[in-house]
Amino acid sequence: MTVKIDLNNENSYEIYIEKLKKISFDRKVVVVTNPTIASFHLEYLKDNLSAQELSFCTIPDGEEYKNMQTLEQILESCFLAKLDRKSLLVAFGGGVIGDMTGFAASIYQRGIDFIQIPTTLLSQVDASVGGKTGINNRFGKNLIGSFHQPKAVYIDSSFLKTLPKREFGAGVAEIIKMAVCFNKDFFMWLENNDLNYEKNIDIAIQKSVQTKAYVVSVDEKEQGLRAALNYGHTFGHVIENLTNYKTYLHGEAVGIGMCMANALAVKLGFMSEDDEKRVEKLLKKYEIPTTYKIKDVEDFYEHFFLDKKSSNSKIKFILPVGIGDCKITDEIKRDDVIEILKGF
């Protein structure tokens, strides 16, 4: 299947959801990857990718390396490979590789092309699509970055064969996010069908990518609707930051964050307790964590102000309205948020 991101300009591109076919580039290419992915899949990639000159940049594995130092390593590789403005970067890995490679591509010689070949479930259903790129710093998550769309995305679910179960669950969390925010039928399908590497995964990838493609096509730079893709993230990013990006995978923190948002939505009457339980049950089925003991609720609240969606001392929350719809609001009272945080 091919899904188009239609941006009404020259940045539009195709997402190919199929077995990787041979791709060839008449330009210099640097592939960015890490040792884990390379050990499993680099030979397969080499069999399918050819270029005028092909080099590799291997960065350390882990969210804690999604930082300025690793970005410099990628840029250094670009210079050593003598990339010019017509050259191409290839992000070969999960969301960490994708976000950093995309950011490097957006600033190297003021911007060069890149493509995404995502290898985790999370990056196949979410991170590789839509052009958000960036790195973390001590103030928070993805606070330095750019919008830079890839030229194409190649999604081959056979990469998922080697993905650890916990990473698979983290990807399912972002799938559930799309369904809760935008598509009740998809949510019910998820309730009635098991997802694993061998079963139903291509359908889930297709549905998620179609959903995200629609959202990005109408709101590329997050001026409105796209903020809904941040459901669970307002809370999740704080959890990731407070735990130094080491305790929870991004998708796991988002899972907990969705439960926090749901609790707030129930308190404010946007969501029924029944629907809240349905979401929790689905998360638990994939062993995605749903609770996090907050040590200092006031401190947790203060971290919301570092969120990119906050402005003029107002925090933007994405709250589900039942299942299949959601509300983006900056009118939530501090006391209501504090109360639900204390309940966790």
Ligand SMILES: NC(=O)c1ccc[n+]([C@@H]2O[C@H](COP(=O)([O-])OP(=O)(O)OC[C@H]3O[C@@H](n4cnc5c(N)ncnc54)[C@H](O)[C@@H]3O)[C@@H](O)[C@H]2O)c1
């Ligand atoms: N740009 C966006 O729109 C967007 C969306 C969602 C998430 N993100 C970002 O994505 C990141 C999370 O991405 P992720 O969950 O892919 O994590 P990740 O990139 O850290 O990959 C998870 C782990 O799986 C390993 N791995 C990758 N492919 C594998 C495979 N096929 N087999 C075995 N192991 C494999 C990696 O080496 C890593 O250890 C976060 O930094 C998050 O902020 C970005």
Ligand SMILES: O=C(O)C(=O)C[C@@H](O)[C@H](O)[C@H](O)COP(=O)(O)O
């Ligand atoms: O593509 C988007 O838009 C998203 O919000 C997708 C999220 O899953 C992703 O984690 C994103 O990086 C979070 O947005 P951010 O702007 O807070 O970095």
Ligand SMILES: [Zn+2]
């Ligand atoms: Zn996310």
